[in-house]
Amino acid sequence: MDHMQWPQQAVESAAGWRFFRICEADSCRVFGTDRATLDACMASQAQTLKHDRTTTVCRYQGPGGALILKRYNPRSFWHKIKRAFRRSRARRCWQMSYAFAASGLRVARPLMMLEHRFGPIRRTAYFVSESVDGDEVLHCLPNLTATQQVAVAEAVREAFARMRAARITHGDMKASNLIWTGSELVFIDLDAAQTHWTTWGWRRKHAKDRRRFLKNWQDQPDLLALFDNI
Template sequence: MTAASDDPLAALRGAGWNAPAPPSLTLVDGGRVDFRAVLRWLPGRRLSGVAEWQGRPVFAKLFFGAGAARYAQREQAGLAALSAAGLPTPGVLTVVEQHGAVLLLSEYLDGAITLEQALEATHENTRHLVESLALLGRLHGAGLVHDDLHLGNFLFHGETPWLIDGDGVHAASPGQCVDNLALFLSQLPLADDAQRAALLAAYARPVDPELLDAAVTASRQRRLRRFLGKTLRNCTQFAVDRTARRFSTYLRAADDVLAPLLTNPDAALAAGRLLKDGGTCTVAALETGRAPLVIKRYNLKHWRHALSRAWRPSRAWHSWLAAHRLAFYGIATPPPLAMLEERFGPLRGRAFLLTGWCPGDNLLHVLDAAQEPPPPLATAIESLFAVLHRVRITHGDLKATNLLWHAGRLFLIDLDATVEHRNAAAFRRAWRRDRARFLRNWPADSTLHRWLDERLPGV
């Protein structure tokens, strides 16, 4: 890579959170690497993407900044360990080190899809899961673990599953394989827990089911805490602006749409189509030129109300975390896009929440009290309440108008009072209230009420 002032590394080192344009690099031997697409960007550390080198497509990782040589060496060592164990992984083509940066080029699997993409495309088809578990069993059988075992690090190229990202691969310590297996399983939908026995048959290694169940639960909780923390700090997915007068967080990928709205949210609200104008909140729908949005302002009715809210997180803050928590568990809710709190030093004032728009009809309109729900909706209702009960989440205001039926899914909205309970007794009390409130939407002697009462989880 060039050392002159036109060295693109200088621009990369100074780049912020938004991914830079794909760079072109001149190598010391006179060759050239042209990035065609940036797939992952970690500011000050690494750029990964598809590139062209010697007339062929390659996968390129450019390490720079502090520790670049160490990270590159870990990547090489991990890929070499996978290859030595006979596990499918892209081969390293060349490594170039110059000017404090390291460029690693490996085979590019053209047309490959990740396990995550495969599961989204095939839904009920478990072939990809079974093959991935078999590959994971081989990894552990070779005495190795992968610390970054997310679903994007399993690639399917043709009929073959591949493991990538050697940086996370190292020798396993005692008991680490169970935790590594739990890390993988904790990323699957809760509904997939029912087929765990079949998946473990593909894993083909002995494991204590009770020990594994506890490890999966603990891993899910760790992943949830880390993810919710990310929604409140600057990272590749979220942009945060924190001053003495305001705090905002929003999806970085929609920066061009969301940032202007957050600059003057009152004007955005006034320009929208009013959906609700109450004392505690005002809601409007917005057309942005892309997908429609919903903006919700949490009002302060008077000085006593303002004082009571000033010392605690706003309802927008609570709803933001609740929406991300539901999405983490696979529970449908309009996507949370942005949240803003007005502040006066440590005191909190009004707050705003922006979400996607769900065009579905609410259950008060969809369901007929004189009939049982149609089969697809009946399944969705039972599944939703089963998951909520399992993860101890209560909504707090289960009016039928807060559940929307759209595209074969049941969406929860209005999450101000949503709680994930740690205390079993508190959960039982809150669940009884939620269940009773939902049933009160229809007459107690109706066919629908009786059907729901028989099928919703008790306490």
């Protein structure tokens, strides 16, 4: 699906005592509401990209193409209690994917958000999106030609301008969370992204985004200079 079309994709929502799900129709049929299905796919049919105390991320070859499956792991019993009544990171990813797209920023197409619950208490959460073909800016930028590097820098400047116009922030602007497709910049990992309703809050988080992005190149002055005016 074209990037400009997916924000209008038809989605279904369903809720019960033990789950809450928002899902693009085809993904609903593949994964249903049972977390066991997702866990089984991640355990036996997917390539693990990341596994730590907070998240497990896998690439899974679905019927329509490669997908990214992400499970949010509670770090401890007390962490589970702390997050039980808050908006899950999976739901934030779903909502902010649409907010970024509405602002003209490209993100991986979201396909499903699933929260397992005990009544109002949120437990394990999952987020499914399309896999983006491209390379992390952190790793590819040093190896690009000068012309290609300028193209990336221009895309980054435009992205920051669009975020300023929409008063949204990413929250974790590591260059590994930006994918360069060869012609477009794609944001991933929107776990900490926000839409801001106050100027003060937006300015503070926007400045943090900018500092975090520039930190990627602090030991590479030639690359750092590309981003002087973001």
